[in-house]
Amino acid sequence: MNTQEWALLTFTILGQLAAGALLVLMVVRSYATAKAGLKEADQMTDGPLFMVVPIMGLALLASLLHLNNLGNVFKAVPNLGSSWISREVVISGIFVVAAALYTFLQWRKVGSNGLRTVIGWVTVVIGLVQTYAMGMVYMLRTQPAWNTPATPITFFVTSLLLGVLAVAVALVINYNSIQTKDAKIAEKQLELLRSVLQGIAISAIILLGIEFLVLPVYMAYLATQGAAALESLQMMTGAYGVALVIRLLFVFVGAGLLATYLYRNASSAGKEKAMATLVYSAFVLVLAGEVMGRFLFYATHVRIGL
């Protein structure tokens, strides 16, 4: 791993987190609207929505660090015809602009709610395309450890897993700030928050299941794909074996154990403090686990040939 790969790690992790978080926020918003009405939904998600653009902005800044010749960036003509990195850059730019637009419209309540909802969902789709494009960047036929469906699948799982937990964190922070301002509103919000957190806990457990299903299939597949793939596999189980185990443990504890406790905790009233602690620690653990997972992704690829 060099500076460049750390920049890419930051870009992909934060970019996926931002895209996942927006999707989760839109789902939470529809749910809250259906369950408690538009006003409660706005109370719940308007604050957390502000996290998407700064996170995506950071991601894009990190992606610039990956380049060595910034002077040429503005002269660059994107090679959209065949280069996924080009498509990724363009779609990321569109995503951050669309997300900023949606956040602004939602903040200032410009236009009807219906129109804003449509813009929000369109932005979600752009975010999903961005995650897909990020995956395709690594689908190089000369990089067998990357050139498998596991790459985009894992990117989507990371995006959703970090998305649900980051949104959980933001919802809890948002709730705490409402509570200090207006206890009455907070009371209404709490019930809603508890049911949303239950949904988030279940989603995290399901995503963890997918992640733990993909990994062994992926590793078994690598064993059959020639010398370079085998070398990658040996790095994963050998030199980086401990890191892999710690990474899995982090995600398991965060998205498995803590999410289970969170589900139970959110099911009964009066345990808000513990609920918040569970949300924060689950997010931190899963973020650490996913960063390590992405580190391994960049550390263990072996190119075919010389």
Added chain:
Amino acid sequence: MTKQLGFHFDASACTACKACAIACKDRSSLPVGINWRKVYEYGGGEWITDPNHKDLMSPSNVFVYSVSAACMHCEKPICTEVCPVSAITKGENGIVTIDKDKCIGCRYCEWACPYGAPQFNEDMRYMTKCDFCQDLQAKGLNPVCVDACPMRALEVGELDELQAKYGNLSAIEPLPTADLTAPSLVITPHKNAQASGQGTGHILSLEES
């Protein structure tokens, strides 16, 4: 005008003297760490129980040969495919070149190329690689690697003609299989040459290459 220039490499003649690599480095004043042409020594072998002394091991099937490799100016160059800013193009005579005024130094081509041809210049902050000495070729001269070889193991020419003369082999170990990028290369194999992807040996000159 030729359609696609290519190299012929005679692995049966190469002695791994590396004059080609040095001539290349000298002509283009390549800094430490950058070598557009490299010579890879590939070898292997095994130990077997000595038939005459059951308590001794003897080496068996020991082999070594070398492969001189630079940019293959491929017919399906993966570098041009993946470059986000179209800085790498396949031009006249099929020569693949990097436009340093367009390169943003993302090093994506470095990940993609199975020949390790595009190499990053830390001082200049852009990618560099073999340009087939196209300025010399325009004057009717050979690339310097070709003329430097004391064994005449390298030859440059129209790919079709080289194939007619020497056959269609374009990959032996440790080169990648030809289906990945369709290299403009014709190989006369060494007698011990192993098929790409099915080798039993490994690159022995790792520190040089």
